[in-house]
Amino acid sequence: xxxxxxxxxxxxxxxxxxxxxxxxxxxxxxxxxxxxxxxxxxxxxxxxxxxxxxxxxxxxxxxxxxxxxxxxxxxxxxxxxxxxxxxxxxxxxxxxxxxxxxxxxxxxxxxxxxxxxxxxxxxxxxxxxxxxxxxxxxxxxx
Numbered sequence: 718x719x720x721x722x723x724x725x726x727x728x729x730x731x732x733x734x735x736x737x738x739x740x741x742x743x744x745x746x747x748x749x750x751x752x753x754x755x756x757x758x759x760x761x762x763x764x765x766x767x768x769x770x771x772x773x774x775x776x777x778x779x780x781x782x783x784x785x786x787x788x789x790x791x792x793x794x795x796x797x798x799x800x801x802x803x804x805x806x807x808x809x810x811x812x813x814x815x816x817x818x819x820x821x822x823x824x825x826x827x828x829x830x831x832x833x834x835x836x837x838x839x840x841x842x843x844x845x846x847x848x849x850x851x852x853x854x855x856x857x858x859x
Contacts (some may be wrong), residue, residue, distance in 0.1 A: 725742065
């Protein structure tokens with residue numbers, strides 16, 4: 718059984734003076750959340766695509782780690798993950814990588830087993846895999 722998740726984005730104007738809104742209609746978590754050049758490349762209040770990618774990756778990784786630990790017979794009492802998306806601006810803005818930092822409390826596991834399971838979760842979390850997937854597009858001019 719498959720499923721789909723959806724988000725929307727609306728943009729008006731040019732890159733530097735324009736602005737947009739993002740929404741997540743299925744969950745209702747975001748409804749018209751502001752994004753702009755200033756929120757993406759500066760410190761203005763709002764969100765940006767890279768921050769949302771980092772949040773998605775941190776959440777996905779934490780869940781994957783918990784699942785793989787469970788399958789190995791362990792239960793984490795705490796998993797805290799930070800995902801940092803590294804960006805370069807030349808020759809144009811592009812992501813160059815994601816660094817995951819995780820701290821976890823897992824009773825009964827040794828450091829070597831935890832390191833192996835943590836690496837497995839990094840390789841197999843849905844977002845880690847998605848970053849290497851092809852992207853398709855339907856474009857229509859109205």
